[in-house]
Amino acid sequence: MTAPVTATAAPLGQRSRGALVARVLAAPLVVALLALGTTLWLASLELDSIEKRTLNTNYIVDRVREHLVLSLSAAALVALLAIPAGVLIHRSQSRILRAVVLTLANIGQATPAVGVVILLAIVWKTGFSTALIALVAYAFLPVLRNTLTGLAEVDSAIRESALGMGMTGWQVLRRVELPLASPVILAGLRTSLVFAVGVANIATFINAGGLGDMIVNGLKLQRYPVLIVGAALVAGIAILIDWLAGLVEDFARPRGL
Amino acid sequence: MKKIVPLTLALGAVALASACGGGSDSSSSGGGLEGLTGTIGSKDFSEQYILAHITGELLNANGADVEVNTQLVGSANVRQALENGDFIGYWEYTGTSWITYNKETTPITDPQEQFDAVKEADAANGIAWLDPAPLNNTYAFAIRQDKAEELGVTTLSDVAALDPSEQTFCIESEFSTRDDGWPGLKGAYGFGVSDDDLVMLDTGVIYTATQDGKDCNFGEVFATDGRIKAMDLLVLEDDKKFFPVYQGALTMDADVLKEYPEIADVMAEVSSLLTTEQMQELNAKADVDGEDPEDIALDWLTEQGLIDG
Numbered sequence: 001m002t003a004p005v006t007a008t009a010a011p012l013g014q015r016s017r018g019a020l021v022a023r024v025l026a027a028p029l030v031v032a033l034l035a036l037g038t039t040l041w042l043a044s045l046e047l048d049s050i051e052k053r054t055l056n057t058n059y060i061v062d063r064v065r066e067h068l069v070l071s072l073s074a075a076a077l078v079a080l081l082a083i084p085a086g087v088l089i090h091r092s093q094s095r096i097l098r099a100v101v102l103t104l105a106n107i108g109q110a111t112p113a114v115g116v117v118i119l120l121a122i123v124w125k126t127g128f129s130t131a132l133i134a135l136v137a138y139a140f141l142p143v144l145r146n147t148l149t150g151l152a153e154v155d156s157a158i159r160e161s162a163l164g165m166g167m168t169g170w171q172v173l174r175r176v177e178l179p180l181a182s183p184v185i186l187a188g189l190r191t192s193l194v195f196a197v198g199v200a201n202i203a204t205f206i207n208a209g210g211l212g213d214m215i216v217n218g219l220k221l222q223r224y225p226v227l228i229v230g231a232a233l234v235a236g237i238a239i240l241i242d243w244l245a246g247l248v249e250d251f252a253r254p255r256g257l
Numbered sequence: 258m259k260k261i262v263p264l265t266l267a268l269g270a271v272a273l274a275s276a277c278g279g280g281s282d283s284s285s286s287g288g289g290l291e292g293l294t295g296t297i298g299s300k301d302f303s304e305q306y307i308l309a310h311i312t313g314e315l316l317n318a319n320g321a322d323v324e325v326n327t328q329l330v331g332s333a334n335v336r337q338a339l340e341n342g343d344f345i346g347y348w349e350y351t352g353t354s355w356i357t358y359n360k361e362t363t364p365i366t367d368p369q370e371q372f373d374a375v376k377e378a379d380a381a382n383g384i385a386w387l388d389p390a391p392l393n394n395t396y397a398f399a400i401r402q403d404k405a406e407e408l409g410v411t412t413l414s415d416v417a418a419l420d421p422s423e424q425t426f427c428i429e430s431e432f433s434t435r436d437d438g439w440p441g442l443k444g445a446y447g448f449g450v451s452d453d454d455l456v457m458l459d460t461g462v463i464y465t466a467t468q469d470g471k472d473c474n475f476g477e478v479f480a481t482d483g484r485i486k487a488m489d490l491l492v493l494e495d496d497k498k499f500f501p502v503y504q505g506a507l508t509m510d511a512d513v514l515k516e517y518p519e520i521a522d523v524m525a526e527v528s529s530l531l532t533t534e535q536m537q538e539l540n541a542k543a544d545v546d547g548e549d550p551e552d553i554a555l556d557w558l559t560e561q562g563l564i565d566g
Contacts, residue, residue: 207457216431220431
């Protein structure tokens with residue numbers, strides 16, 4: 001992969017700069033257009049008292065805040081749990097451990113999150129923590145799988161030469177393997193983050209707020225402005241978060257990779 | 258214009274059929290609905306499944322050949338299916354159509370006036386309302402029996418007089434924004450709770466949350482729900498008559514009803530029997546005992562002597 005890139009460095013550099021600018025600007029542009037379109041459309045409507053109770057700044061800011069806090073916390077918790085889990089499985093080389101953890105993560109993603117959240121609310125309690133657990137279970141797999149893939153892809157020759165240089169196993173992991181695997185792991189985290197933003201809608205069912213409040217409300221009462229604004233906000237947040245995570249990915253990529 | 262020919266034909270057929278049938282006992286086949294086909298729909302909860310099956314079985318016992326479809330999810334889709342002509346009818350509630358489909362914000366307190374108003378409004382949408390059943394599936398607040406005794410509450414006014422720390426409510430997010438929901442209720446009774454302290458849950462979760470009382474003392478429930486009795490909850494009296502009436506009635510494609518006006522007579526026999534208590538009992542069979550809604554409908558119709566088992 002590296003040879004052709006260095007051979008045609010100059011023209012590709014030009015092109016990739018254009019592509020980079022497009023990539024950096026496209027998402028915010030789409031979101032800005034979405035916001036503008038929705039705002040203009042809303043301004044043209046006459047809202048009834050039911051719609052006014054949700055389509056006001058205070059209400060929307062609160063819901064967006066709840067939505068962000070929930071999905072960002074979930075993604076942070078996933079990173080905190082799934083990366084060490086992946087490292088542990090990789091280090092142990094145990095097929096049984098690997099199979100068990102991957103199966104659990106698969107089940108977490110395959111089980112409808114809305115069912116998990118309602119079941120947990122009934123058998124345990126309602127509120128933020130329950131929603132957080134359901135989201136973490138749902139968004140666990142991409143980070144776990146990418147951590148395993150990222151670590152597995154590190155060339156064994158590199159690992160051996162690091163060991164040969166006198167590094168301890170822990171040092172090899174921290175200074176060689178994890179940095180080399182980081183682009184793949186970050187890509188997994190980005191996927192999980194977007195999952196979390198999308199699925200955080202279910203928090204509304206168990207008193208954990210978020211934009212699901214608006215979507216469910218608009219749907220049940222057939223107030224489409226409420227439904228559409230709620231859905232557009234979730235979509236906008238997902239696009240922006242994905243965009244930001246993409247920038248972080250580029251920025252955090254170790255030099256030379 | 259294209260509807261005229263089949264309509265006349267159908268009317269002729271109906272006239273013939275009723276002439277042959279002699280207009281005798283409706284429980285025998287040949288009750289005047291020969292030729293009526295189509296689908297009776299339902300929203301996605303037990304009461305609706307039961308009502309749809311009751312309607313389908315009864316119409317078929319009177320000569321019709323209708324199907325029952327209880328597969329649609331989301332009330333709005335069911336109404337849409339009726340407007341599109343995919344369904345010939347389904348059971349709707351007066352307050353729901355008034356607020357949700359006719360985009361009104363203030364309900365009418367008097368049940369009859371509310372029914373007349375919604376019937377008139379929906380006539381413009383090509384939807385006909387048959388006379389309603391007495392059942393009133395309105396909102397209500399329920400509390401577990403022992404806690405009600407401890408607090409000494411039987412009415413919503415009693416609740417408003419409680420210490421604010423005991424005034425805890427579990428509601429659906431939908432209920433929090435509708436005029437006939439929390440905003441109006443709070444104004445009418447003067448509850449001392451801040452909107453931020455409301456516990457917002459999905460409908461199904463409210464019943465269990467109310468039963469165990471950790472999240473709230475008072476849960477927003479539906480008056481005909483079978484779980485009220487099964488979970489030994491006490492429904493608080495709406496002593497200021499704040500909640501509007503959500504009377505159930507069969508809504509139909511107006512053209513179909515025009516072709517088969519006998520449907521109204523057939524359904525009148527069953528509607529008058531469907532009281533709130535009766536509906537609670539039927540719903541409990543589905544939601545608590547886990548019986549099949551179709552069996553519940555058949556058993557009940559047979560019990561009432563409306564069809565031959």
